[in-house]
Amino acid sequence: MAKTDEKSGCLQTLKFTDEFYMGLAMYLASLAANIGEVPVGAVVVHRTKGVVGTGINRREILKNALYHAEIEAIDSSCKTLGGWRLFECDLYVTLEPCPMCAGAIINSRIRRVIFGAYDVKGGACSSVMSMFDMPFNHKPVLSPYILGDKCSAQLSEFFKALRKTKKRRRRYIPPTE
Numbered sequence: 001m002a003k004t005d006e007k008s009g010c011l012q013t014l015k016f017t018d019e020f021y022m023g024l025a026m027y028l029a030s031l032a033a034n035i036g037e038v039p040v041g042a043v044v045v046h047r048t049k050g051v052v053g054t055g056i057n058r059r060e061i062l063k064n065a066l067y068h069a070e071i072e073a074i075d076s077s078c079k080t081l082g083g084w085r086l087f088e089c090d091l092y093v094t095l096e097p098c099p100m101c102a103g104a105i106i107n108s109r110i111r112r113v114i115f116g117a118y119d120v121k122g123g124a125c126s127s128v129m130s131m132f133d134m135p136f137n138h139k140p141v142l143s144p145y146i147l148g149d150k151c152s153a154q155l156s157e158f159f160k161a162l163r164k165t166k167k168r169r170r171r172y173i174p175p176t177e
Contacts, residue, residue, distance in 0.1 A: 021092040032056035042073035042093040053077030070101035096123035102131040116151025
């Protein structure tokens with residue numbers, strides 16, 4: 001993309017940053033939250049073609065453990081690019097990938113993984129384990145905690161609201177006769 005500099009009148013190329021793409025992943029995460037899913041969003045960006053795939057969590061709605069945001073984003077990227085090798089692509093995801101997603105990242109040859117919040121209970125990139133440090137045939141570069149505070153806050157707000165809703169439901173005791 002290009003734009004004209006107002007002062008010089010010269011044409012300049014826009015360089016999208018990690019923060020820009022993480023912001024897009026956070027927007028997708030908000031869409032997941034709006035449908036009652038844990039707010040995780042993922043974006044796959046090809047080095048020359050831009051965004052080639054996106055995904056959000058849909059485990060609850062689709063009642064399937066495989067529907068993580070990263071898996072959806074990888075799947076849509078493979079379909080867009082017409083192949084399973086994503087070696088010219090970066091993955092932006094709002095939460096540290098789990099072991100299943102880390103395995104899919106390795107198998108799809110994604111070159112770089114950028115995540116927001118750490119997942120201290122299930123993260124497979126650095127929190128619980130470091131799958132990318134193991135002797136697999138591919139090792140993506142890891143860039144952790146990009147907009148981490150904002151991604152963490154998004155998740156915290158979702159779970160706080162969820163606990164509040166569940167608390168209200170528990171208080172109601174239907175009459176018995």
